[in-house]
Amino acid sequence: MTSRKSHxxxxxxxxxxxxxxxxxAASFLERGRFREAIxxxxxxxxxxxxxxxxxxLARAYExxxxxxxxxxxxxxxxxxxxxxxxxxxxxxxxxxxxxxILAAKKxxxxxxxxxxxxxxxxxxxxxxEKILLLPLFCLPEKEFSALPSGTPFLDHCRLAREALSRxxxxxxxxxxxxxxxxxxxxxxxxxxxxLKALSVVGKEPEEAGRILSRIPAGGPFDPLVxxxxxxxxxxxxxxxxxxALSPEGRQLVLxxxxxPGDLVPFASELASPGADTPRKLFSILEKYRRNLPKDLLDxxxxxxxVHMPEKASSLPSLLPGLPSWKIDRIRSLQAEQxxxxxxxxxxxxxxxxxxxxxxxxxxxxxxxLILRRLGTGLRSNYSPGTDPGQNAKAxxxxxxxxxxxxxDRETLLWLARISLESSDLRxxxxxxxxxxxxxxxxxxxxxxxxxxxxxxxxxxxxxxFCHRILVIDPSxxxxxxxxxxxxxxEARKLIRGDxxxxxxxxxxxxxxxxxxxEDRKRLQLLEALSGAKEGKTSGPLFPGLSGxxxxxxxxxxxxxxxxxxxxxxxxxxxxxxxLSSRKKHPARELVDLAACLSEEASSDRxxxxxxxxxxxxxxxxxxxxxxxxxxxxxxxxxxxxxxNGLAGKIAGNGLAIHRKDxxxxxxxxxxxxxxxxxxxxxxxxxxLFVAFQEANSRGDLRTAARITDFMERLIKDQETEGDPExxxxxxxxLMADLKxxxxxxxxxxxxxxxxxxxGHDTVREVRERFSGNRKRQAEEFVxxxxxxxxxx
Numbered sequence: 001m002t003s004r005k006s007h008x009x010x011x012x013x014x015x016x017x018x019x020x021x022x023x024x025a026a027s028f029l030e031r032g033r034f035r036e037a038i039x040x041x042x043x044x045x046x047x048x049x050x051x052x053x054x055x056x057l058a059r060a061y062e063x064x065x066x067x068x069x070x071x072x073x074x075x076x077x078x079x080x081x082x083x084x085x086x087x088x089x090x091x092x093x094x095x096x097x098x099x100x101i102l103a104a105k106k107x108x109x110x111x112x113x114x115x116x117x118x119x120x121x122x123x124x125x126x127x128x129e130k131i132l133l134l135p136l137f138c139l140p141e142k143e144f145s146a147l148p149s150g151t152p153f154l155d156h157c158r159l160a161r162e163a164l165s166r167x168x169x170x171x172x173x174x175x176x177x178x179x180x181x182x183x184x185x186x187x188x189x190x191x192x193x194x195l196k197a198l199s200v201v202g203k204e205p206e207e208a209g210r211i212l213s214r215i216p217a218g219g220p221f222d223p224l225v226x227x228x229x230x231x232x233x234x235x236x237x238x239x240x241x242x243x244a245l246s247p248e249g250r251q252l253v254l255x256x257x258x259x260p261g262d263l264v265p266f267a268s269e270l271a272s273p274g275a276d277t278p279r280k281l282f283s284i285l286e287k288y289r290r291n292l293p294k295d296l297l298d299x300x301x302x303x304x305x306v307h308m309p310e311k312a313s314s315l316p317s318l319l320p321g322l323p324s325w326k327i328d329r330i331r332s333l334q335a336e337q338x339x340x341x342x343x344x345x346x347x348x349x350x351x352x353x354x355x356x357x358x359x360x361x362x363x364x365x366x367x368x369l370i371l372r373r374l375g376t377g378l379r380s381n382y383s384p385g386t387d388p389g390q391n392a393k394a395x396x397x398x399x400x401x402x403x404x405x406x407x408d409r410e411t412l413l414w415l416a417r418i419s420l421e422s423s424d425l426r427x428x429x430x431x432x433x434x435x436x437x438x439x440x441x442x443x444x445x446x447x448x449x450x451x452x453x454x455x456x457x458x459x460x461x462x463x464x465f466c467h468r469i470l471v472i473d474p475s476x477x478x479x480x481x482x483x484x485x486x487x488x489x490e491a492r493k494l495i496r497g498d499x500x501x502x503x504x505x506x507x508x509x510x511x512x513x514x515x516x517x518e519d520r521k522r523l524q525l526l527e528a529l530s531g532a533k534e535g536k537t538s539g540p541l542f543p544g545l546s547g548x549x550x551x552x553x554x555x556x557x558x559x560x561x562x563x564x565x566x567x568x569x570x571x572x573x574x575x576x577x578x579l580s581s582r583k584k585h586p587a588r589e590l591v592d593l594a595a596c597l598s599e600e601a602s603s604d605r606x607x608x609x610x611x612x613x614x615x616x617x618x619x620x621x622x623x624x625x626x627x628x629x630x631x632x633x634x635x636x637x638x639x640x641x642x643x644n645g646l647a648g649k650i651a652g653n654g655l656a657i658h659r660k661d662x663x664x665x666x667x668x669x670x671x672x673x674x675x676x677x678x679x680x681x682x683x684x685x686x687x688l689f690v691a692f693q694e695a696n697s698r699g700d701l702r703t704a705a706r707i708t709d710f711m712e713r714l715i716k717d718q719e720t721e722g723d724p725e726x727x728x729x730x731x732x733x734l735m736a737d738l739k740x741x742x743x744x745x746x747x748x749x750x751x752x753x754x755x756x757x758x759g760h761d762t763v764r765e766v767r768e769r770f771s772g773n774r775k776r777q778a779e780e781f782v783x784x785x786x787x788x789x790x791x792x
Contacts, residue, residue: 018047025056034064045087058088062095069096074103133187134220137161152186160188167195175199190221195320197228201256205232223249231256243273263291293300302326306333325354331748341377346755346763348374351597356404368405371397391418407438416448420455428452443469443476450482459490477515484513491526495566500534518596521555525562533568553589553617554596560610561600585617587626590634597637607641615646623650626659635667647671662691665701670710677714738782747778754781 025040041057044050061084069077078100085089093255104106108613136144136157144161147154159178166175179192193215201208209232215225227249230241250268259267266288269275274282282304289297302322332347352370355363375397378390398415412435419428432452435445450465466483469476487510494503507527514523551559563569609619622633631654638647648671654664665687674680680688688707695703734753741750755763762784770776 018044022053025053025060029056029060029063032059032067034067040063042087054088057778058084061088065457066096066658069100069103074100084669131155137188156182156186156188160191162190163195167198172199190215190219193423194221194224194228194785198231202230205234208232224252227252228256230237241266243275247272251508263288266291278304282308298322298326305330306337313419323354323358325351325358328354342756343752345374345377346752349764350751350767353764357771364404368401368403368408368411371401371404372408372411372414375401375411378416379414391422394418395422407434407436409435409442412438413444413448416452420448420452423451423455425456429456441468441472443472447479447482450479450486453485454489457493459486461491462486463490478512481516481519484510484519487513488519488522488526491530491615492562492565495526495530495533500530500532503530518554518558518599520752521558522562525558529562529568533566552592553585553614554592556612556617557593557596557614560613561604564606564609572789585621587621590618590621590623591626591630594634594637598639600641602640602642608643611641611643611646618646619649623653623657626654626657628661630669631658632663635671639667639671644671644673659695660690662695662698662700662707665691666703666707666710674714680714735782735786738785742778742782745775747774750778750781754785756787 021040021044025037025044028034028037028040037060039055041053041060044053047055049177061080065077065080065084068074068080078097081097081100098246136147137160139147144158149207152199159182163175163178166178175195179195182188182192185467195212197208197211200211212225212232215221221227227245229243230249231253233241242253245253247268250272251264254264254267268286269284269287270281275281282301285292285297285301285304314463328347328351332344332351335341335344335347339419348370352367355370356367375394378397395415395418396413398418401411402415405411412431416428416435419425419431421465428448429452432445432449434462435442436449439445446465446469450462450469453459453461453465463483463486466486469479470483473479487506491503491506491510494500494506495728503526505522507530597607600625631650635647635651635654638644640651648668651664651668651671655661655668658664669680669684669688672684674684677685688711692704692707695701695707738750740752741747751763754766758781763781766777766780768782769779
């Protein structure tokens with residue numbers, strides 16, 4: 001059977017054509033399959049010694065040899081290289097041959113020199129000398145002295161080695177003398193430039209760089225040239241360039257820079273490629289910690305441990321005596337890294353307290369910075385009107401921050417903004433007094449002061465603050481408009497008090513400042529209403545507002561709102577406004593009215609009164625021609641001012657046109673203002689679910705997010721109400737967990753729960769009362785949590 005298989009194989013081999021062998025050999029060579037390429041080319045050479053086939057076999061041998069050398073198999077690579085020379089007639093001492101010999105340690109330097117004196121290698125002597133240059137130069141003295149003498153190449157190498165020895169001992173005159181004996185054309189003449197650069201690199205790095213630039217690239221001493229060139233770089237570029245050097249090169253450069261000997265290995269590893277990752281840096285610091293200054297370890301190890309929570313146990317050995325507040329700081333940063341915002345908040349509070357206790361007045365600004373950071377963190381997740389409690393917590397952090405740094409501008413600004421948003425105008429005013437003392441010409445402070453003055457009815461002050469900003473920034477259009485509106489507010493105040501000359505003066509001052517269309521209309525209205533109230537108006541009251549079709553819906557709203565603000569009777573004014581010719585209004589005016597409403601404050605009572613007056617007209621308007629988004633904008637504007645009934649009706653009418661539109665579906669439910677899942681009902685719940693899916697499918701992510709927030713708020717409110725029996729069961733389970741945590745000494749976990757249940761102030765009070773005794777603090781937290789639920 002075996003003989004048959006063998007016979008069959010031979011038969012198949014005989015059937016392989018030269019054309020097929022040529023094609024397959026070239027394909028194998030191109031794909032880097034060198035062994036198969038060698039076999040195919042050898043078969044071709046059995047047929048004919050074609051030069052192209054000989055060259056193909058030589059390339060295949062070279063590829064296979066380099067492949068083996070790349071795996072560290074130098075002896076095998078040398079065997080393939082020798083076959084290349086024997087079969088293909090290629091020179092043996094070519095390419096990487098000598099490098100592989102040295103790597104395989106098959107031949108010492110003496111044997112290499114004997115090969116160099118081989119008459120067959122005369123034509124390649126220069127190339128071989130270049131290959132031998134570095135290995136010979138680096139031979140240990142014992143081996144080098146045993147080499148035969150009398151060859152120029154070896155004599156020049158001996159002079160270069162001796163010159164380097166004189167350089168190392170500072171005998172520069174003797175060094176120059178030895179280098180002078182090396183001919184210019186010798187491959188060792190490069191040492192003249194290298195040693196000269198080395199001798200000046202410490203004092204004249206620029207001169208060293210110029211000398212090195214005369215050394216041609218591609219020589220065996222390139223690694224040393226690169227190291228010396230790195231040593232000659234400007235200080236700002238040095239350390240980053242070290243990573244391109246070998247470990248030996250980095251060590252040489254660091255020594256040339258005067259790095260202390262015990263720190264050279266540390267600095268070399270620190271500059272190695274890939275050493276800029278937290279884990280690698282930490283391992284280097286840990287490895288050399290006994291040789292490093294304590295200040296350096298204290299500064300860098302905690303920062304690295306933030307990214308490696310599993311290494312936190314190394315802290316005591318790495319940083320003995322580290323203050324506890326620094327350990328808590330690491331834990332807080334770790335909590336931030338894993339997204340545990342509640343744990344991070346509590347952790348930073350603990351850090352602030354411990355730091356204040358440990359460092360006293362010296363740490364005041366740092367403690368203030370931590371507390372301000374907590375406040376700004378809460379503010380970044382806050383939208384006005386969504387979570388007043390969160391806003392209040394942020395204000396608490398800012399107030400505590402000011403206890404440690406009373407005149408910090410950023411903190412005071414944050415506190416003033418929060419007070420203004422929450423309508424705590426008194427607190428806002430007190431904060432602004434401090435800010436104005438600190439920064440009397442700060443545009444941001446002046447803008448807040450103008451806003452506060454307007455909210456308190458001090459319109460003259462608002463005008464003054466705006467004027468001060470415009471002195472600094474005359475082209476600020478927003479401030480110009482704000483100043484113009486403050487003049488309008490002051491004019492309204494004077495018209496209500498029947499002080500018409502002063503009102504006219506304020507309106508005249510507002511005129512050049514107001515450019516927006518709506519602002520111009522308000523100005524015209526106030527001028528007309530002031531004249532009507534003073535009794536100086538005759539004829540049509542508002543000729544500028546009434547077109548050929550009568551007064552528009554937005555203009556009628558402005559008229560009704562301004563009349564309400566001035567305590568004027570609409571019944572007396574409106575007949576003069578030529579409203580009789582306008583019974584209906586087009587749908588587009590409804591959209592314009594929504595834009596007008598968005599400009600009004602939700603707390604302005606005159607808006608509600610004006611909308612009540614307009615309601616009969618609004619209910620009659622056809623929505624045909626309006627998009628769902630435009631109808632939604634109208635509903636949102638009405639909801640802002642508490643007109644839920646009207647908004648719900650318009651949303652319903654919109655759904656009759658745009659069936660199952662997700663935005664209008666949501667707004668119709670929102671207008672009904674359900675306060676619980678029970679009030680929402682099954683039908684509305686289902687409609688919202690369908691609307692959510694439809695919004696997602698359309699890519700309307702804003703509507704989908706609004707539906708999600710609305711449902712979460714209802715569910716949260718329902719959970720807050722709770723079932724007494726279920727609450728008791730949950731409480732019992734919580735208390736069991738807390739007691740287990742006490743036994744397991746999980747004090748940090750207990751503190752986090754206490755923070756959520758009892759709040760920041762209580763936690764801080766307990767920590768102050770039982771300062772330093774974590775067990776006693778945890779026991780008190782458990783007791784207070786139990787009492788809290790009993791009271792509920």
